[in-house]
Amino acid sequence: MTHSHPIEEYILALKAAKPFEGQVAYHREFAPIEPVYATPAKLWPEPIQAVLANLGIDRLYRHQVQSMDAIRQGKHVVAATATASGKTLTYCLPVIESVFQDPEARALFIYPLKALAQDQRKTIGQIASHLTPIELRSEIYDGDTSAYRRKKIRDNPPHILLTNPEMIHLSICPHHDRWADLLARLRFVVVDEVHTYRGILGSHMAQVFRRLMRLCRHYGAAPTFVFTSATVANPEELAFQLTGLTVETVEESTAGTGKRHLLVIDPVDGPLTATLMLLKAALSRNLRTIVYTQSRKLTELLAIWAKNRSGAFADRISAYRAGFLPEERREIEARLASGELLAVISTSALELGIDIGSLDLCLLVGYPGSIVATWQRGGRVGRSGRESAVVLVAGEDALDQFFIRHPEQLVERPAEAAVVNAANADVMDRHLVCAAAELALKTDDPMLKPEAFRAGIDRLVTDGRLYLSADGTTCYSPLKSPHRHVDLRGSGSRFVIVDESDERVLGEIDGFRVYREAHPGAIYLHRGQTFRVNSLEPETRKVRVAAARVFYHTRVRSAKDTRILEIFEQKPVYATTMAIGRLRVTEQVSGYDRIDTRNGKVLERCPLDLPPMTFETQGLWFSVPAAIIGQAETAWIHVMGGLHAVEHAAIGVFPLLVMADRNDLGGISTNYHPQLEAAGIFIYDGLPGGAGLCIQAFKQGRELLDVTRGAIVDCPCENGCPSCVHSPKCGSGNRPIDKNAALFLLNALKDSQAPKSPAFFSIAEKEDGEPGKAKISPDEKKAHGAAVRYGVLDIETQRSAKEVGGWHRAAQMKVSCAVLYDSKEDAFFEYVEGQVPALFEKLRELDLVIGFNIKRFDYRVLSAYTDMDFGCIPTLDLLEKVKERLGYRLSLDHLASETLDAGKTADGLDALRWWKEGKMAKILEYCRSDVAITRDLFRFGRENRYVLFRNKAEQIVRLPVDW
Incomplete structure (x- = not known):
């Protein structure tokens, strides 16, 4: 009697079960695949051959050999093959060979998660245990490593150091002098699961890798980089975006696989009910199961419901997601690997190759958002040639419904491209400050060669976030440890x-x-x-x-506004113009709804008083010509409902074009945008600085409108639903939404006879940010500044602060003399105490009064002689401006000595002594000298846009000023 496999039994039972009758929209079997082997171009040394023999490996897959041959030749490599295709061995063997040839050689293995490093350490340990006559040392260096172990590792770096992005950023780069032995001997840098370095993490890692390579160059090392990845469309481009390195690519997996099943379920009673039934049936057959959800909240809800309905299996089910504490995640991983847990319900946190044992069944609650993620998650089951199944339980989302209607696309559609915005200014600026803190940053450093990086340096120097050396060749960080203010996985604190x-x-x-x-x-x-x-x-x-x-969950209500700051590119798409550029988005959360978890009804609407969130990002947009809007209004079409529906539908299908989740995006639709002077639809990257998603989609602008229209046309609903034009994250609760109006607008845009929008958008802003006005150029400002009649003032007093009881009593210190320089007459005017009224008359003739600490001292002293409101006098206090930039005060003598090479001739104590000695001529001479120095410092700053000072690290640097 022949017994079928438990997976096969499960699938047969599923297809025959009455509750699932008519719901299995697709079932495809994949026959086992035979592996393809190859021989390395160069034989391995005897110790490595012995390792392979002891591991029971007599042959290597062809893709492994292709990667190894390139690595052994010193080429940078990216291996983008399927999950469980033996990628670990491809980089471990070349590293071991290098250590065998030179025991001083070192390697750095970088994993996106601490759990992955822990898992890979076991694998490396198994390989090393068979290695003789050398001892291969490996260590993990992460947040859980004790201070004692950290020092031991730094003092005597292992052959292989396993770590994560945070430790590269927070420990190795900022304290590179402690890691000099490792960096100087570094031969290999392995970047595992490189496809996870996209979005905000990718933008950060593009900078971290460049900082690491810069420090390697400093210590004379040029390591070979090895990247491993899931199957993506652009592994070579991704590696280049992250590091700027040209790599050799290996993409075709030649590893064998067991029999596999793919099923697509179109549930009648919703995906959650169907998933719970599927999971219960799997548990009863002891099938080791992983369930993937699309959100943290859904993961938790599903885990609660599954435990409540699983009887004896309740304790063998666990949720797993980011946000759990490290010790909680480790415990779940260990219980799953040991078989104590039979099922885990996870977000994407378990998508990567952490060893959780051999699994049989993968349930996907909703389409994961990309072909890459679908097969990455599905690759967690069926290892070691076991028969396995992946079941997609479709939801109401537009992409889910697309694959219900076109399930073959799950197999035939190519993997998406992974996009990184290495030039995200918000991220890049923070890392350039880190780089300068690590090692003074020369303006001709190779890291700064790309134009975006040079623009970043200019921006940081102008803002005072980096200091430029006196000769203009070197940048210094004003912060000793800026790294702790940079979160690699977040867009904010x-x-x-x-x-x-x-x-x-x-x-x-x-x-x-x-x-x-x-x-x-x-x-x-x-x-x-x-x-x-x-x-x-x-x-x-x-x-x-x-x-x-x-018995409810919550959903926020919000309103959004956007402003176009810069246009990168624009092009005609059908009857409109589509543009890509930089946007400023402001979102105001105004309240939230309490929603009954059982039926989805809104129970209560609650107001909130929260500050607005404003950020700059990248986005694409297109207008709808006024003539089309007019046609819609004539036909009694709900224009705003149609625009809103197009926005939602476009965001819903966006991931068909780029590797993104709809939660990575935001959108705004409006029946009139002042900068477009027309109705418009905006879609933007949902994080500060942008992730490059909209830039990638802009290249496929026509396809974006086609796929959006297709998603609406193909949906069988009558008035709009979550499968086409509703959004689960809409801040206005999907109001107003009109599906038919959306089709009217899209059809009109595609109609070749439709009225065309203006050829191009144009953006102009004045200084206060209002659209439609020209900017005032810096040259115009400078010309305007040159025409101002200014005076430079300094006074000396008869009494000291101590004599009157403190600086706050400056009005009691009395004037001994004052000197005023008048720029119109190019002359100095001297006054003694009895002539103070004449000084006031002179001050009233000036357009601007300049001084050093003039507001907090000179004006307070003079206030004893008049009821004049000094706040009404246009005043430039150089000390005040310096303190605004630096956060602390500098003396006039300090600034003059470093900037003008001409310090003060005396000080205030000398002037007080001379007053008591009756030496008025000496006081006037000293006061006049201070006025001249203040004037010359002002002129130098106005003409050069900086002054010089000696920072706390004793470096003479430029302080940008706008005088």
């Missing part, structure tokens, strides 16, 4: 979530998302427990929550 009952930290949330997801009144889920947010504290960056039993 982190908030901790604290349980009020015991002050226990439950997790973290990015400052960019906190107002949307952790506002007062929000429902927060953690490991199956429900918490209500009681308070949000921006000052302490804490979210305080309390346990609560509720």
Whole structure:
């Protein structure tokens, strides 16, 4: 009697089960694939051959050999092959060979997650255990490594150091002098799971890698980089975007696979109900199962429901997501690998190759957002040739419905491109400051060769976030340790979530998302427990929550506005013009809805009083010509409902064009935008600085409109639904939305006879930011400044601060003399105490009065002689401007000595002594000298846009000034 495999039994039972009748939209079997082997171009040394023999490996896959041959020749390589295709061996063997040939050789293995490094350390240990006669040392260096172990590792670096992006950024780069032995001997840098370095993390890592390579050059090393990746469309381009390196690519996997099944379910009662039934059936057959969801909240909800309905299996199910504490995640991983857990419900956090044992079944609750993620998650099952199944349980989302209607596209559609915006100015600026803090940054440094980086340096120097040396060749950081202010995985600062009952930290949330997801009144889920947010504290960056039993979840309501700051490129697309550029987006969260979890009905609408969130990003936009709007209005078409529906539909299908999730994007639609002078639709990258997603999609502008229209036309609903024009994250609750109006607008745009929009957009802004006015150029400002009649003032006093009881009593110090330089007459005017009224008359003739500490001292002393409002006098206080830039005060003598090579001739104490001795001529001479120095310092700053000072590190640097 022949027994079928448990997976086959499961699928047969599923297809025959009455509750799933008519719901299996697609089932495809993939026959086992035989592996293809090859021989290395150069034989391995005897010790490595022995290692392979002891591991039971007598042959290597062809793709492994292709990668190894290139690595052994010193070429940079990216291996982008399927999950479980043996990529670890491809970089481990060349590294071991290098250590065998030179015991001083070192390698750095970088993993995106600490858990991955822990997992790979075991694999490396297994390989090394068979290695003789040399001992291969490997160590993990991460946040969990003790201070004692860290020092031991730095003092005697292992052959292989396993770490993560945060440790490169926070430990190795800023303290490179402690790592000199490692960096000087570094032969290899391995970057595992490189496809995860996209979005905000990718933008950060593009800078971290450049900083690391810069330090390697400093210590005379030029390591070979090896990247491993899931199957993506552009592995070579991705590696180049991240590092600027040209790499050799290996993409075709030649590893064998067991029999595999792919099923697509179109559930009648919703994806959650169907998933719970599928999971329960899998548990009853002891199938080891992983369930992937699309959000943290859904992961927690599904775990709660699954435990409640699984009887004896309740304790063998666990949620898993980012935001859990490290020790919680490690415990879940260990229980899953050991078989103690039979099922795990996870976000994308378990998408990567952490060893969680051999799994049989993968349930996808909704399309993961990309072909890459679908097969990366599906690759977690069926390892070691086991028969396995991947089941996609479709939701109402537009992409889910697309694959219900075209399931063959899951197999036939190519993998998407992974996009990195290496020139994200918000991210790049922070890392350039870090680079300068690590090692003084020469303006001709190879790292600064790209134009975007040079523009970043100019921006940072102008803003005073970097100091330029006196000769203009070197940049210094004013901060000794700027690294701790840079979060690689977030677009802003982190908030901790604290349980009020015991002050226990439950997790973290990015400052960019906190107002949307952790506002007062929000429902927060953690490991199956429900918490209500009681308070949000921006000052302490804490979210305080309390346990609560509720039967609802929350969704924010918000309003958004956008302004075009810069146009990169624009082109005609059908009857409109589509543009890509830089936007400023402002979002105001105004309230939230309490939504019944059981039926989705809104129970209550609650107001919120939160500050607006404003950020700059990249986006694309297109207008709808006024003539088309007029046609719609004549036909009684709901224009705003149509624009809003097009925006939602376009964002919904966006991931068909680029590797993105709809949560990575934002959108705004309006029936009139003042800068477009027309109705418009904007789609933007949902993080500060942009991720490059819209730039990639702009290249396919015509296809974007085609696919958007197709998604609406193909949807069988009558008035619009989540499968076509509704959005689960819409801040206005999907109001107004009109599906038919959207089709009218899209059809009109595609009609070759439709009225065309203006050829190109143009943007002009004046200084106050209002659109439609020309900017005032710096040259015009300078010319205007040159025409101003200014005076430079300094006074000396009869008494000291000590004599009158403190500086706050300066009005009691009395004037001994004053000197005023008049730029119109190019002359100095001297006054003694009895002539102060004449001084006031002279001050009234001037357009601008300049001094050094004039507001806090000179004017206070003079206030004893008049009721004049000194606040009405246009005044430039050089000390005040210096303090605004630096955060601390510098003396006039310091600035004059470094900038003009001409210090003060005396000081205030000398002037006080001369007053008592009756030497007025000497006081006037000294005061006149101070006025001349202040004038010359002002002139130097006005003409050169900087003055010089000696910073706390004793470097003479430029201080940018705008005088």
